[in-house]
Amino acid sequence: MNIRSSLALSALAATLLTAGCSNSSTDTNSANAASTSSNTGTAAASASSSSDSSSAPASASAAASADFTAAIDSYREYVITETDALVKDTGAFVDAINSGNIEEAKKLYAPARMHYERIEPIAEALGDLDPNIDARDGDVDPSEWRGFHRLEKALWEDKSTDGTKEYADRLLSDTKLLRAKVETVDIEPSLLVTGAVELLNEVSTSKVTGEEDRYSRTDLYDFAANVEGAEKIYELLKPNLADKDPELEKKIGDSFTVLQNELNSYAKDGGYVSYDVLKEDEVRKLSQNLDALAEPLSQMGTLLGV
Amino acid sequence: MEPSDLKTNENLQEAGTSSKTPGSLLNKPVSRRDVLKMAGIGGLGLLLGGGAAGALFKGTKAFTRKESVLNAGRTNEKVHPFYGKHQSGIITPSQNFLCFASFDLTVASINEVRELFQKWTLAAANMTQGSMLGDSAANTSLNLPPADTGEAAGLIPSRTTITFGAGPSFFDSRFGLASKRPAAFPDLPKFRGDALQPQWCGGDIGVQVCADDLQVAFHAVRNLARIARGSAVLRWTQEGFQRTGAAEPANGTPRNLMGFKDGTxxxxxxxxxxxxxxxxxxxxxxxxxxxGGSYMVARRIRMRLEVWDRSTLDDQQRTFGRYRDSGAPLGGQDEFDPLDLNAKDAAGQPALPVTSHSRLAHMDGNTKLLRRAYSYSSGLDAKTGQLDAGLFFICFQRNVSKQFIAMQQILAASDKLNEYISHVGSAGFACFPGAAEGGYIGDTLF
Known part of the structure; x- marks a missing residue:
């Protein structure tokens, strides 16, 4: 989790909510007004400034013509499915902790988190939920630190479940709160587009560096889940993208394949090898392949109109 | 800045008269400086208005002219052409700064390599002329990351040159180019005393960016790397510097970090x-x-500056074979005096010590190469607490075997300077001939 991006996304979500009512026709009209106005600077300036005041936010969020309804509906379903699984798997994880079964809890930790990591942009758009569930030591005031990583430290570093019940129960209730909130979260096309890149940026800034799961070394689970979450969004937007820019669509698809193949080479026992096992040049290659994917992915905004 | 500005104005005028579609305007290169002026006038969003842009550009023109006059005295306004028989950046007088980037290709086919070079060529042509990357729309859409990373917006071309070359590994089995590898471009042998570190060696492609402004140079490397994402990855980079033109208006031979003139x-x-x-x-x-191309050898030469600094002036001068102050060869008067290999000192010994750097590098007097070196400073050596600084040696030649290798074998074996230096990085690049406008760098090979 990343406090700064969390704030940014919260702000973005707020913008989306306010901008949500400006529909695409407003945007198209103002663009037409600008391009068909007579050949003088003042006319263009006035057309432009009037559109600035009325629909500038819309130009950043609403698509000119493409229909994203199907993609958004499917994405909401995906988010709900993942959050259901998160609540279920976190429940089992919490049970193991509360019964003092450290080995069992360690086994359940990384797979449970993956459901969260796949839909992180949505969680980050929902205010305090992300820090409560996913803050790392140092991300928040020590007195407020709880969630997955607090328990990770107890399991791997303190090697004890003493005093963890409070954190475990809070984590479960926080995931349940998330589940309730995703039902109503407003998903705009731009949240999809930026969310996919945001997921990869999460990988770049904390997973690649090995800072995310510093006690358990299960960073590759999170890495893979973030990539899967981004790929899901790409899959949903693929028809729109193929229509608008087939070359870009192919490039993104190919880059996902390259990165997935590389991740698969670190798969082990239904999960992934410890991040400690990776050599420096292997980390570098993962990082560079991630950048190679994220760059064309960041061009998906072309779907929203240029 | 006359040539570029005139050219830019022509573009702008053309753009102004073709008001039919926004596309014809938006595909024109936009000068980095004009972008800011336009922003000052009415906001970049205006450009999207297409039809009205002509009037806007016309309004800008007079403004540009006035600026040109104001800037006429600035020395670094010169623009080097990107297209031509030879690539710029080889016999071009050295600019103040260097940003060097070595890339490894990640693509599998020669077609993809060609595409990369086509994109790089267009980008390099724009950046050397001081134009923004991407059209106006690509830098103003709120829905996309801007096409140009923006840190050079408003900055003059700064005599930027961007020079591309292919490394030995470019000619391995991946792209079917093995038979094209020039005989004049062999692998470098291991020279005596080499302390090469893999992180400073090799690369499929070398890109030398030189400019009178480090931010402008960095912008070029960064954007080329960005364009290459998915096709090539950075292998290593090195920044370099020398005294700036502003610090030495007389434009004499620059001094290296050992305090001696280098390149006489x-x-x-x-x-x-x-x-x-x-x-x-x-x-x-x-x-x-x-x-029409040229072979580059680049060597990252670490200087043991702490050791050098405690050597006597006599030792230092006998190491180089030159006077530190004037740059004249020992026994001579003027920096550009020819080396007198037979001169004897009072004791009957050669005035120019037989192991001195200049004497050995002189060789038979007929073996020459073109040096285009920059100093580098890369912070501290964490292990020793000493400066990691030295010379990023770059040279160009027609035949690597007969020129650099022949010279370096002699230097590596006997040069007194070896006590104070260590070659830690090494790379060779066959720098392509220049591209004609409409062509692309490397088109004679692919």
Whole structure:
């Protein structure tokens, strides 16, 4: 989790909510007004400034013509499915902790988190939920630190479940709160587009560096889940993208394949090898392949109109 | 800045008269400086208005002219052409700063390599002329990351040159180019005393960016790397510097970090015949695609500055074979005096010590290469707490075996300077001939 991006996304979500009512026709009209106005600077300036005041936010969020309804509906379903699984798997994880079964809890930790990591942009758009569930030591005031990583430290570093019940129960209730909130979260096309890149940026800034799961070394689970979450969004937007820019669509698809193949080479026992096992040049290659994917992915905004 | 500005104005005028579609306007290169002026006038969003842009540009023109006059006295306003028979950045007088980038290709086919070079060529042509990357729409859409990373917006071209070359590994089995590798471009042998570290060696492609402004140079490397994402990855980069033109208006031979003038013996770049002999690969040399190109050798040479600083002046001068102050050869008067290999000192010993750097590098007097080195400073060596600084040596030549390798074998074996330096990085690049407008760098090879 990343406090700064969390704030940014919260702000973005707020913008989306306010901008949500400006529909695409407003945007198209103002663009037409600008391009068909007579050949003088003042006319263009006035057309432009009037559109600035009325629909500038819309130009950043609403698509000119493409229909994203199907993609958004499917994405909401995906988010709900993942959050259901998160609540279920976190429940089992919490049970193991509360019964003092450290080995069992360690086994359940990384797979449970993956459901969260796949839909992180949505969680980050929902205010305090992300820090409560996913803050790392140092991300928040020590007195407020709880969630997955607090328990990770107890399991791997303190090697004890003493005093963890409070954190475990809070984590479960926080995931349940998330589940309730995703039902109503407003998903705009731009949240999809930026969310996919945001997921990869999460990988770049904390997973690649090995800072995310510093006690358990299960960073590759999170890495893979973030990539899967981004790929899901790409899959949903693929028809729109193929229509608008087939070359870009192919490039993104190919880059996902390259990165997935590389991740698969670190798969082990239904999960992934410890991040400690990776050599420096292997980390570098993962990082560079991630950048190679994220760059064309960041061009998906072309779907929203240029 | 006359040539570029005139050119930009022409573009702008053309753009102004073709008001039919926004596309015809938006595809024109936009000068980095004009972008800011336009922003000052009415906001970049106006450009999207297409039809009205002509009037806006017309309004800008007079403004630009006035600016040109104001800037007429600035020395670094010169713009080097990107297209031409040779690539710029080889016999071009050294700019103040260097940003060097070595890339490894990640693509599998020669077609993809070609695409990369086509994109790079267009981008390099724009950046050397001081234009923004991408059209106006690509830098103003709120829905996309801007096409140009923006840190050079408003900055003059700064005499930027961008020079591309292919490393030995470019000619391995991946792209079917093995048979094209020039005989004049062999692998470098391991020289005596080499302390090469893999992180400073090799690369499929070398890109030398030079400019009078470090931010402008960095912008070029960064954007080329961005364009390459998915096709090539950075292998290593190195920044370099020398005294700026502003710090030494007389434009004498620059000094290296040991305090000595470096490059005194360079061949005259204005002598076209000499350049054909020393620097430019010729059609008859065996690799026709390289005709008009040149072979670069780059060596990252760490200087043991702490050790050097506690050596006596006499020791230092006998190491270089030159006086530190004037740059004249020992026994001579003037920096440009020819080396007198037979001169004897009072004790009857050679005035120019037989192991001195300049004497050895002089060789038989007929073996020359064009040096284009920059100093580098890369912070501390964490292990020793000493400066990681030295010379990023770059040289150009027509034949690596006969020129750099022949010279370096002698230097590596006997140079007194070896006590104070260590070669830690090494790379060779066959720098392509220049591209014609409409062509692309490397088109004679692919």
């Amino acid at each position: 013996g360079n061949p005259d770049v204005n002598d076209a015949k000499l350049m054909d002999e020393v620097v430019w690969a010729q059609a008859g040399d065996g690799a026709a695609w390289m005709a």
